[in-house]
Amino acid sequence: MHNTKWLLLLIQVKMPGEQLTCVWQAIYSLDRLNSVNINKDSLKLFLTNASVYESIQFSERKFSDTFSEATVKFNDFKEYVKKHLRENGVAYSKTCSDLEELSWNNLKSGMKSNLETGDVYKLWRISNRLIKEDTYPPVIFREEASWLLEKVLSNLEHNLKSSDDAFRQDKFTFQEMLSIMEDFAFSDTSQQQITACIDDLYMWLVVEVMKKGKVHKRTKKQANWTNWVKRWCVLTPQYLRYYGTDAKISTRVPQKAESNQKGEFTFTKNTKLESLKGYSGVMKHFQGRFRLANVPVLEMEIAIDDENEKRAWLSDLEEIIQCLRDNTTPVQKLLKERHLKSMAAREKKDNLNKQVEDIESALNKTKLRAERQSKKQVFDDTSTKVVKPLTTEKPKDKIQPKRPSLEKESEEKIKAMFMKIDANGNGLLDKNEFANFLKGLGLNMSEKESNLIFKSVDTNKSEQITFEQFKNYFCLYIMNETETAECVNAMRKAFLEADRDGSGTLNFREFTEFVWEKNRSARMTKILKSFANITTDEISFNDFEKLVSGSGAEVLVPILEEEIEQGTDSSLDDFEGRLQKVYKDTEADELATYIRQRWDKFATFRRAGQTGSVVMAGGHGMVADIVPGEYSLIDLACFSDLPPLEPKHAVVKDIQWLSSTIPGKSGKIIFPLEYDKQVPIEQATSELLRYYGCSFADSQQEKISLLFRHGIQDFTYENGYLEKYVTATNGGAGVEKHDFSHLDCPLSEDSGFFILAKFMDNGEFHITAFRLPVRHTLYVPGGVIHCNDYLKGTWRTMLSDETDIDHVHLTHVVEEGQEEKFRFQFT
Incomplete structure (x- = not known):
């Protein structure tokens, strides 16, 4: 419990990724006499000079009221910046950036380096995300410095070097780390390679550019979509900015980006992201497409020529939106996780060192007179190895x-x-x-x-x-x-x-x-x-x-x-x-002989009726021989020798699934003329459900990942639901699919039919109507085609409102060129 509380506190207040450590560095460069804590008067002088920036409002009275002691703690300073130093209406990140600029102006003249000033500046800003908060002088621990050096070496393709040889001490100032990195990574590297390497790391860790490249986009204006245009897009955790493509395109942001910027999409924790099918128009054809929406402010679609590239964009966008909901960014999240691991490893190491010291102290006192029982109390909680093996x-x-x-x-x-x-x-x-x-x-x-x-x-x-x-x-x-x-x-x-x-x-x-x-x-x-x-x-x-x-x-x-x-x-x-x-x-087939001998009375088992005819007999051989031990129940269910079961299902060919292009509207699924509308009924079992990629949730132990926020609620389907709502109000019966997962559990005996369907590789469409036993929970993964139009009674259901539903009405070809809606019939 103590460790959990400590970790939660660490997540809240003591994390890397905090650029305000630059202030501690700037003040230490001016006031080296106080090497334990930061002096309040020195901080006051620094902030007075910072008041020239429009993002900063410094009040001497507010400063004195906030800090009553002679020294200032870093976490108290962070709260002060957010509540009192930041000008009203100014983003917190802007205030931090201005403080970082002032700190660099105080520091740069004292920096000793053979690198170009611009490269040193960018490395310094990177290091501000790695420095341990509340240290004075500000330091980077060896784990963080080694991690950064490994990224540098990897970028420079110095595969034969290892960062383990570079950092021998436990912690370093930025100047010390810079000198080591110059000797270890940059000494035999061209200036062009060095600049390119540092630029890449800077764009990743400071600017946090997650993706960039040429895409096609269109925007919704007054319920109408604009034409598709090609744009150069840059994705960060705050926004998606798009530029004209007339500038020379490279792996970096275009030259004079600000003057060439055409617009931006700002992300919020309420931003909606939707994956769409490829676009096919008169002039444009794209394999990948997705929609971003800040309704009702802005809605746009982005199309990409490659489906794999589309998935990469979606992955980054999903991570951004999730991080916004957690009040962080992907880079900050990465650094926090790294920092937690480093702190845990450091704590473990400190504990082990202390245990070793305690052991040696106790052993020196007891010598050979120590008996195991008395030693047991001394060595409690030392199950972890405390002495490294020195063997060859x-x-x-x-x-x-x-x-x-x-x-x-x-x-x-x-x-x-x-x-x-x-x-x-x-x-x-x-x-x-x-x-x-x-x-x-x-x-x-x-x-x-x-x-x-x-x-x-x-x-x-x-x-x-x-x-x-x-x-x-x-x-x-x-x-x-x-x-x-x-x-x-x-x-x-x-x-x-x-x-x-x-x-x-x-x-x-x-x-x-x-x-x-x-x-x-x-x-x-x-x-x-x-x-x-x-x-x-x-x-x-x-x-x-x-x-x-x-x-x-x-x-x-x-x-x-x-x-x-x-x-x-x-x-x-x-x-x-x-x-x-x-x-x-020993021959492998000897096992069968031994098993046959061991279970001979079962293998030769016979029961006769009154007339002497056999009414019950053992099989031709044992299916399996189970020796004592611990097993998963699934391992004892021996059906691997039997052919897989398939549910009864209707087979329909030449199906057309036409999704709606209008959010909130249903599309249609067109069945051919020869389809008789019949769907066979099956009693649901785990193996039959597996045919459609589903299962009973209460009979599985495997873990699943939920990509969206879900809720669980009871819904009651009254008599007449199909006729009075589905048919009369909702436009007719249908089937649907969506990205979120379902849990559906009938709480009533007469619960109706749950429809499952799928497209086969050969283009066939298979459909089954399942009856579910009461209080058995059906798990329907995202993407599975299903329908609940035919349910009855009360169902406990898990669902989500964070993705759109691709719903299509059942449409039947009655004769050439004519269609009508229909409902399934069950056999």
Whole structure:
């Protein structure tokens, strides 16, 4: 709860993207004596000079009333700028920009750089979005500086360099960061490349240009649309500005853009965005088109020759409108998310460092007299690794194998092996079954050795091995070619030697004494810290493996390497090899034999009636064999061997869907002469609904993304809804599609028919009328063709008002050249 509260506070008041940090920089350049907090008198002098700008109104009385202390906090200053320093009617961003200009005029003479002044200025403005607020002197943390340098290197295509080598300190002033970037990125780069690189970053992070290019546009004036004209458009989070195309077009904004500007569309959180089909007129043809509207002020359509380019514009526009509703911009959102991650990582690092210090302090006091139980309180909340492994890459590669993916044949062979070991056929291996299996391999293992292998497979310590555990172990140690048997055997031999009381686990004394005897060069604090990372009082073999590949690597790997060099004569050496041989000798089809034998009484099942004839019989074979373990219910529903189900549906060819070009009006869908208006009825099931891309929401666990604000409400369809409203008032029955999603749940037994339809790849139109069980919720994704004209009773429905609905009336060809509206009939 504490961390959540801290994050919410951070989002509200301490974020990057705040250009007012420039004021702190300007004042620090003039008043370096006070290096802890900003001096109120220095700030007062600066703001007095700033009053020459029309966007700023400075009142000495208001300043004194606001700041009573000798120093000023940055967040208090931000509120002061918004409430008191900004001239009435002036945008807050304009006041900030003027303060930024004055700050630069104070700073630029003291800047030391080999870059051109204009490039330094733009880098400085970029850095203002990255500087940590409320620091004095203002600084950029290493994470933010490295991120910016990576963007520079990527832009310059310096692929062989890494920003990790550049920033060694924890934080930097802008001048320090500038010097490092010059040496690291700009020293062997032409001035033209440097300027182009900085310009690109400046347009992205400061001007926030998201997109630019040539498009066709038209505007609605007094209910009429103007002609299509070609324009050069520049998209930012505040506006879409469009220019004439007579200037030379490049990847940048046209020269003399202001004098060539033809107009702009300003975004608000109420701006409507609608994707449209391509435009086809007498003179103009476009594949992609969309509409922007600030009703009733301005409405425009933009057409693009390429459908993919249209999607890119729509994606950026949707992000802009969403950010406006969240009172931010895409760049500010990006920087905030980065800053949150950096702060979380920094906090975690600080906590780990503190934990390490606490551990070392406690260990120095307790030495060898510390027992595990007393140490447990000292090392609470240290489950995260606090000591980085210092082992070389070679043993680390050995001890951290990756489990290979299994083909079906391999899994069946492993399961066949498992069933050979499972003598009683209950799907679980106990210690006796496992020990008998080891003897069957010809291994003369001691009980201690056998128990060790059993426990290394039984990862949840239940005293029984499931098939999933056996399969995981087999994949990790037998099939994984990167894992050598000698390394595993060395770990087992070391563990057995350390386990002096034969309990199968190592206590604190056993672990420390073993390591101290085997590795005299290891410091005791290192040994103790290795054990401290284990969250239980006793170390199992699995814990021991984790220590070898983690915090205990420095003290344990040398011991294992010596064991490997000396070799072992234990029967542990042969276990992996023998198991591998059994696997190779096992055929995949053996599994079917074992399953048939295990379930023979079901496979041969027969029930006879009074006359002796068979009235119930088992199938020809088991569909599946399910061993004990945890499963998703969907995994237990074994229907993959059966052909997919399709709902009964009407098939109609030569359908024409004609959307309306007038918002709020319905179009029409024209059915051919031979269509008989009949739609078959189905009882809805998950598999039948899936044919139309829908499902029952209460039987699915998958997550979905909602692109728009939705509401849920109950609607009651009274008797006569179809005749009195749909037919008589709304122009007739129809079908529809839209970008938002539906949830529809009948609350009444007699709920009518929910129509679903779709176009097939071959041009056919398929339609089904579904009956939904009461209190079963239907999920209809955006874009699915459906109809609720035939519903009855009360339905709980989720819907949205943020996109237009493409509704079309059902129209039937009655004879050549004549059409009439109709309603579906159900069979």
